[in-house]
Amino acid sequence: MTENNNLEKLVGLSKEKGLKLTPQRMVIFRILSECNQHVTVDQVYQKASAEYPMLSPATVYRNMEQMVDAGLLTRLDLGGSSMRYDTNLEEHHHFVCTECGKVSDLYLEDIQYKMDANRSQLGKAKINSLDLHLQGTCGECV
Amino acid sequence: MTENNNLEKLVGLSKEKGLKLTPQRMVIFRILSECNQHVTVDQVYQKASAEYPMLSPATVYRNMEQMVDAGLLTRLDLGGSSMRYDTNLEEHHHFVCTECGKVSDLYLEDIQYKMDANRSQLGKAKINSLDLHLQGTCGECV
DNA sequence: TGAGCAAATGCAAATGATTCTTATCTAGGT
DNA sequence: ACCTAGATAAGAATCATTTGCATTTGCTCA
Ligand SMILES: [Mn+2]
Ligand SMILES: [Mn+2]
Ligand SMILES: [Zn+2]
Ligand SMILES: [Zn+2]
Numbered sequence: 001m002t003e004n005n006n007l008e009k010l011v012g013l014s015k016e017k018g019l020k021l022t023p024q025r026m027v028i029f030r031i032l033s034e035c036n037q038h039v040t041v042d043q044v045y046q047k048a049s050a051e052y053p054m055l056s057p058a059t060v061y062r063n064m065e066q067m068v069d070a071g072l073l074t075r076l077d078l079g080g081s082s083m084r085y086d087t088n089l090e091e092h093h094h095f096v097c098t099e100c101g102k103v104s105d106l107y108l109e110d111i112q113y114k115m116d117a118n119r120s121q122l123g124k125a126k127i128n129s130l131d132l133h134l135q136g137t138c139g140e141c142v
Numbered sequence: 143m144t145e146n147n148n149l150e151k152l153v154g155l156s157k158e159k160g161l162k163l164t165p166q167r168m169v170i171f172r173i174l175s176e177c178n179q180h181v182t183v184d185q186v187y188q189k190a191s192a193e194y195p196m197l198s199p200a201t202v203y204r205n206m207e208q209m210v211d212a213g214l215l216t217r218l219d220l221g222g223s224s225m226r227y228d229t230n231l232e233e234h235h236h237f238v239c240t241e242c243g244k245v246s247d248l249y250l251e252d253i254q255y256k257m258d259a260n261r262s263q264l265g266k267a268k269i270n271s272l273d274l275h276l277q278g279t280c281g282e283c284v
Numbered sequence: 285t286g287a288g289c290a291a292a293t294g295c296a297a298a299t300g301a302t303t304c305t306t307a308t309c310t311a312g313g314t
Numbered sequence: 315a316c317c318t319a320g321a322t323a324a325g326a327a328t329c330a331t332t333t334g335c336a337t338t339t340g341c342t343c344a
Contacts, residue, residue, distance in 0.1 A: 020311055022321065041301085056323045061302065079219050082301060095264055106263055121248055122237060123281040131275045139265040162291060162340050183330085198294045203331065205292095224330060 006033035006087070010072060017070040027052045028063050032073075032087060038094075038103040040082045078103060079133055093131060097138035104138065148175035148229070152214060159212040169194045170205050174215075174229060180236075180245040182224045220245060221275060235273060239280035246280065 010029040011021065019025065027048045035044070045060045064085055067073040076084040078096050084103070093106045119127070152171040153163065161167065169190045177186070187202045206227055209215040218226040220238050226245070235248045261269070 020320065022311070059322060077221050095267065097267070098270065104264065122246065124284055125237065125239070125278055125280045126284060127276055127278040128240065129277045133273045133275055134269055135271045136267055136269040138267045142266055142268060164292060164340070201293055
């Protein structure tokens with residue numbers, strides 16, 4: 001299944017990056033490959049510590065950051081109180097439901113182009129990242 | 143001048159909203175009408191406490207939030223460590239320079255329209271706020 | 285004008301996410 | 315089996331923001 005592939009991919013990539021395969025890292029990897037995308041550190045920590053009680057939150061924080069550095073995850077600032085991490089590495093944007101908190105992916109191919117048209121306002125500034133914060137009520141919460 | 147107009151407007155509106163004209167509130171109003179937009183609470187607190195030394199940070203936090211509730215300010219989450227507050231109430235977006243931290247306003251009239259075209263992905267979800275998060279290097283930092 | 289009351293304030297302690305410190309441990313190579 | 319760089323647990327530290335509470339103060343109305 002997809003989960004196993006994801007897990008194997010994570011293990012493989014982490015080996016490449018020189019990350020040691022510690023049991024706590026394995027638990028985190030597995031949780032990530034089973035979880036939905038857009039998790040918070042705390043969500044991962046809760047699940048992981050259930051099966052590995054002596055796990056420290058700092059370890060999860062550290063591991064998630066390392067994975068971002070290694071390119072296995074993307075860090076998302078969706079405006080909430082805590083950061084989220086995305087296993088979907090494709091270029092995309094997000095919609096956050098203010099009722100239930102659900103995060104939906106959005107693929108907006110022409111936003112970049114649209115921006116270019118308005119770039120004049122920025123003079124010689126160079127845009128490095130463009131990301132859209134959409135909030136509202138999702139289909140189930142309407 | 144513009145500053146005085148802004149100050150008068152703030153005083154007038156706050157009266158309408160039933161906010162008492164305390165000296166600390168007056169200082170905060172004046173600072174806001176003189177400062178550039180996109181200030182942090184701390185920036186306001188620094189300036190304000192210079193002329194009103196017994197001022198408490200909590201008071202500034204509370205006042206800024208009240209002004210947001212009263213529609214005199216907009217709260218901006220620009221991704222930095224602290225919130226920013228905008229005295230510009232027009233619909234607009236922001237570009238943040240990652241070098242110097244400068245925040246520039248951007249007016250993108252057709253983003254909304256462009257979004258509508260892509261709304262299909264969201265099903266019956268209702269978008270309440272759309273805001274664009276742009277980062278890069280500003281004209282002076284290139 | 286002044287009493288009364290809700291609103292506002294200052295202070296300090298609480299919060300919550302994240303990071304840092306430090307002593308201890310261990311995975312993986314030799 | 316042994317060594318060592320890297321990893322961990324535990325908890326202290328940080329930092330922005332919020333909150334509880336005792337006290338003060340604008341403002342309204344008699
Ligand atoms: Mn995503
Ligand atoms: Mn602005
Ligand atoms: Zn929802
Ligand atoms: Zn700059």
